[in-house]
Amino acid sequence: MAVIELSNVSRAFTVTSRSGFRRTRREVRAVDGMSFSVEPGEVMGYIGPNGAGKSTTIKMLTGILVPSSGTIRVAGVDPSRHRLKLAKRIGVVFGQRTTLWWDLPLKDSFAVLQKMYDVPMARHRENLATFVELLDLGELLDVPVRQLSLGQRMRGDIAAALLHDPEIVYLDEPTIGLDVISKARLREFLAQVNAERRTTVILTTHDLDDIEALCSRVMVIDHGHQIYDGTLTGLRASQSAPRTLVVDLATSLPPIEIQGATVVKVDGPRQHLTFPTTTSAAPLLSQIAANYPLVDLSVAEPTIESVITQLYTPTRH
Numbered sequence: 610m611a612v613i614e615l616s617n618v619s620r621a622f623t624v625t626s627r628s629g630f631r632r633t634r635r636e637v638r639a640v641d642g643m644s645f646s647v648e649p650g651e652v653m654g655y656i657g658p659n660g661a662g663k664s665t666t667i668k669m670l671t672g673i674l675v676p677s678s679g680t681i682r683v684a685g686v687d688p689s690r691h692r693l694k695l696a697k698r699i700g701v702v703f704g705q706r707t708t709l710w711w712d713l714p715l716k717d718s719f720a721v722l723q724k725m726y727d728v729p730m731a732r733h734r735e736n737l738a739t740f741v742e743l744l745d746l747g748e749l750l751d752v753p754v755r756q757l758s759l760g761q762r763m764r765g766d767i768a769a770a771l772l773h774d775p776e777i778v779y780l781d782e783p784t785i786g787l788d789v790i791s792k793a794r795l796r797e798f799l800a801q802v803n804a805e806r807r808t809t810v811i812l813t814t815h816d817l818d819d820i821e822a823l824c825s826r827v828m829v830i831d832h833g834h835q836i837y838d839g840t841l842t843g844l845r846a847s848q849s850a851p852r853t854l855v856v857d858l859a860t861s862l863p864p865i866e867i868q869g870a871t872v873v874k875v876d877g878p879r880q881h882l883t884f885p886t887t888t889s890a891a892p893l894l895s896q897i898a899a900n901y902p903l904v905d906l907s908v909a910e911p912t913i914e915s916v917i918t919q920l921y922t923p924t925r926h
């Protein structure tokens with residue numbers, strides 16, 4: 610049974626703007642007729658450009674915001690009516706803000722959370738030991754949160770969100786501002802938590818590497834509408850962004866001329882050709898091998914950035 614269910618959910622805001630002495634009011638539909646469901650244990654990437662309606666959706670799922678219309682069920686309940694009851698079953702991480710107590714050492718924040726969520730002491734100790742080890746928090750436990758670096762603080766925040774064994778976690782930009790190593794470590798940790806605990810994860814991010822590393826499903830939204838829901842592979846295949854053939858020749862030559870691919874860049878003996886996602890690379894390879902001094906060749910899939918940029922261009926929806 611689905612753990613999250615939205616049926617025709619919309620949320621509108623009234624925005625007032627002033628020009629001179631005139632005030633005008635206008636309605637912004639931040640989320641517009643959204644329907645989807647998420648199964649237990651799924652990791653869903655929830656992505657879209659700025660202002661697409663991602664935060665508004667997450668706020669409705671946690672019960673902070675009430676939908677203007679439509680129905681939402683999270684873990685079987687209406688989030689805005691049962692916000693406190695639901696709080697025990699969800700975890701939330703906002704990359705830009707901390708939920709930890711600024712002046713307290715990290716370990717004191719964890720102790721407060723144990724009391725707040727009424728987690729049995731044995732379970733709390735067990736979880737804490739696991740997270741301290743996996744997130745390398747040992748030396749940070751006595752440090753006040755305000756003295757932690759962004760990456761250290763984020764690791765603390767993620768542990769804090771998971772200490773009460775939530776069934777669902779919402780992660781809003783969890784890797785924002787982190788260096789490459791911290792990002793990789795965090796992704797590895799989240800993948801492990803999901804695999805071992807079957808925690809359902811909704812991940813909002815602008816970092817598409819987060820999506821590549823973690824999400825079995827990706828939902829793309831724009832202007833409050835779903836514009837894609839499926840696998841990352843499916844997303845790539847659904848778009849016409851071309852694949853690239855990188856060809857290394859024995860010597861520098863004028864652009865290769867073959868059927869079905871076009872040279873887009875010549876870099877000494879290396880030439881880059883593009884060809885449609887729908888065609889196979891094999892016939893191109895044999896044409897090149899038969900007519901040119903071929904040394905090496907590789908095929909590059911369209912980057913997920915190029916696929917998503919294409920999705921957002923207004924002509925496509």
Ligand SMILES: Nc1ncnc2c1ncn2[C@@H]1O[C@H](COP(=O)(O)OP(=O)(O)OP(=O)(O)O)[C@@H](O)[C@H]1O
Pocket residue numbers: 622623624637638639657658659660661662663664665666
């Ligand atoms: N409290 C509010 N009052 C008025 N308008 C709002 C409010 N909250 C959101 N909006 C508007 O709703 C739309 C969606 O905003 P939302 O914050 O959900 O987008 P987002 O996808 O999370 O964007 P970002 O990636 O920038 O965080 C935007 O046009 C925004 O200006």
